[in-house]
Amino acid sequence: MHTTLTITLGLAAAAATPLTCAEPSDQQTLGVLQRDFHARGQATMDRVVQDGLQRICTLSGDQPPAEVAKALEADQMRTIVFPSGSLMGEWKRGEAIAQSGRGSMWNDQTGAAAGGSCYNCHQLSPQEQSHGTLAPSLLGFGNKRGNGPQVQQYVYGKIYNAKAYNLCSQMPRLGHAGTLTEQQIKDLVALLLDPASPVNK
Template structure:
């Protein structure tokens, strides 16, 4: 998706240079971006071209908003969020948490989904690329907010309790499809796009919410 964003940005700059009188329409920019990607990328191994050409309405509208420099209007954003919330797959048997130790390994790993990987192989979550999570890990990005003490700050002393249910469900939904809560969120739709399995998300959930996790110490 970053490649599509770059293509859109490049086209926007080109349009600005040419001048307002000849600025392409949104539809023209969309076609130009798609043509640029198709000419510059090709399928190799499990990395197929559809990853960057299959743009759903959510990405299309958010890309257009990004290029125009104007955020989505409130009604459109709400409609997109509602549509994405409907795609969230809740865990089988209502089990939201797995093993925080496995969750930490997933959060640290950025491997997977490249042309050299095999189909069905385990992917990493690459969570540290955008967030601080544990105080022991000193290498992390700051694009997203710090998640250190995530559960502790939110009062989750027992993730299975009724009192914790709202934040537990929100956290699951946010990881599964972040655009269900923020229409044009930059956070990957980990579950929706199949980047992480249900079991992997359960492990990441434990990392964030288990009181025994170093995140909450």
């Protein structure tokens, strides 16, 4: 906590140097957001307030100093709750979760099953040609890596909290944010790693 604070202050001081007079201060920006946005559905107003990670990534233009990134990635790693036993669910359910772009928006019903929005950014199954390109293609992901316990753990952790592996990644922290459940993440692990999954065909 203390290190995070010192780092934040250090970065804030560094970012303060090139300020022009018109640029809003942090306090002003937050004040504008709190005045000009309103809670709707599950999108509550606490979401306009940055947590430490969001703050540092914003301040550093997503390029925090290496030692800062390392320390904060370790903090993020501690947020991941790894279930015991196999982390492989059902790839067919995983495909449906990967397809769905629902979840955590103000018009999504609170408590309704969410999706992972995976195809918005990644290529996965070759049958789905309407895939985004913001993130790396995951076609053949399991073929290259196998599906042993270590790679299962990596994929589960990455989906649960991508920031534990790459601090300022644009990938949402789907488990940490409460968007996906433990079972849903397991199903996505299977979509990527099961030899029977279309991703690996």
